[in-house]
Amino acid sequence: MKDVLHSTCSECGGNVRSRTITQEFEREGMRVSIAGIRTLVCTKCDAIYFEPGDAQALVEAVNSLFAFAKRNQQHKGKLASAIQPA
Numbered sequence: 001m002k003d004v005l006h007s008t009c010s011e012c013g014g015n016v017r018s019r020t021i022t023q024e025f026e027r028e029g030m031r032v033s034i035a036g037i038r039t040l041v042c043t044k045c046d047a048i049y050f051e052p053g054d055a056q057a058l059v060e061a062v063n064s065l066f067a068f069a070k071r072n073q074q075h076k077g078k079l080a081s082a083i084q085p086a
Contacts, residue, residue, distance in 0.1 A: 014044025021048070025062050032065040034058070 009016055022035040037058065040049040050058070 009042035009045060009047050011047045012042060012045040014042045016040045016042050016047075016049060023058070025066075027066055028070075030066060030069050032062055032069065034061060034065075 007016065008014065017040065019039065019041045021037050021039055021041065022033060023037060024031060024033040039051075039054070041047070042049075
């Protein structure tokens with residue numbers, strides 16, 4: 001991620017900066033939210049950049065949360081999770 005800190009956004013040419021974000025996902029009427037995701041975000045267009053492998057890990061975490069919500073019949077409302085720094 002350090003290499004990207006010194007580069008520009010591939011979408012608009014803006015600067016990218018390290019940020020902690022919250023992402024929300026919706027599927028079949030269920031919503032899950034994950035807070036505390038460390039990533040790089042363009043200061044101009046808000047494009048998000050992940051470390052290699054982090055996007056796939058996030059997809060797997062989101063799929064697990066959806067499976068958990070469905071298994072526990074939490075079909076309505078929002079399920080939230082947070083990433084805490086070590």
